[in-house]
Amino acid sequence: MTALLAGTGLAKVFGPTPALVDASLRVDAGEIVAIMGPSGSGKSTLLHCLAGIVRPDAGRVEYDGRELSALPDAARSALRRGEFGFVFQFGQLVPELSCAENVALPLRLGGAGRRDAARRAADWLDRLEVGGAARQRPGEVSGGQAQRVAVARALVTGPRVVFADEPTGALDSLNGERVMDLFTAAARDGGAAVVLVTHEARVAAYADREVVVRDGATPDRAGVAP
Numbered sequence: 001m002t003a004l005l006a007g008t009g010l011a012k013v014f015g016p017t018p019a020l021v022d023a024s025l026r027v028d029a030g031e032i033v034a035i036m037g038p039s040g041s042g043k044s045t046l047l048h049c050l051a052g053i054v055r056p057d058a059g060r061v062e063y064d065g066r067e068l069s070a071l072p073d074a075a076r077s078a079l080r081r082g083e084f085g086f087v088f089q090f091g092q093l094v095p096e097l098s099c100a101e102n103v104a105l106p107l108r109l110g111g112a113g114r115r116d117a118a119r120r121a122a123d124w125l126d127r128l129e130v131g132g133a134a135r136q137r138p139g140e141v142s143g144g145q146a147q148r149v150a151v152a153r154a155l156v157t158g159p160r161v162v163f164a165d166e167p168t169g170a171l172d173s174l175n176g177e178r179v180m181d182l183f184t185a186a187a188r189d190g191g192a193a194v195v196l197v198t199h200e201a202r203v204a205a206y207a208d209r210e211v212v213v214r215d216g217a218t219p220d221r222a223g224v225a226p
């Protein structure tokens, strides 16, 4: 079976620093894969290559039968906007918008009406128990609240692939479990492929598979094995 998303032999150098050397990872629809490994090993870079945010120097990324790196920038961003959801390691909410507007943004960019987007955003904020932060800006809420807002923003569109970089890093264990339950539902009920970077064994325990990155490589080829 062809994977929904597969990166093979990915390499990326930033200046003198090799961030990725030879990393491979595949994920099927409905599957949760955890990327683990020491700090600085290349986990975020691997995630960004898979998501088409960083263009790898070598290797290829195929999504739904298309090679991502061969797509023009506009097509790649349309894909990211329409079919991918992201939770970045350092939040990256839009500081000028309220939390509710941040969650509504991907819906609005996808053409949803203002009211419909607002209603769905409010719904997701409630689901993550951050409805109280709806009118506040990201700078006015706690790190844990902002992280949950970012999770709501990633899931609100019902994406086919969810990319999450340390999505529970700022959360206590109860909220971490809530977030993982929502990712699990996105995979099991929504058929999403979920790729998440984590340090935490209890978070990785939700995954179907773990892929370990070490010095920019996935040496055991676990990323490729079905």
Ligand SMILES: Nc1ncnc2c1ncn2[C@@H]1O[C@H](COP(=O)(O)OP(=O)(O)O)[C@@H](O)[C@H]1O
Pocket: 014, 015, 017, 018, 019, 020, 037, 038, 039, 040, 041, 042, 043, 044, 045, 046
């Ligand atoms: N944009 C960048 N510019 C320069 N160096 C980078 C950049 N992104 C990552 N790196 C470097 O690449 C290596 C891997 O980084 P990263 O993928 O963020 O690792 P991890 O997420 O596992 O902590 C590190 O040495 C890091 O400093």
Ligand SMILES: [Mg+2]
Pocket: 043, 044, 045, 089, 165
């Ligand atoms: Mg990282």
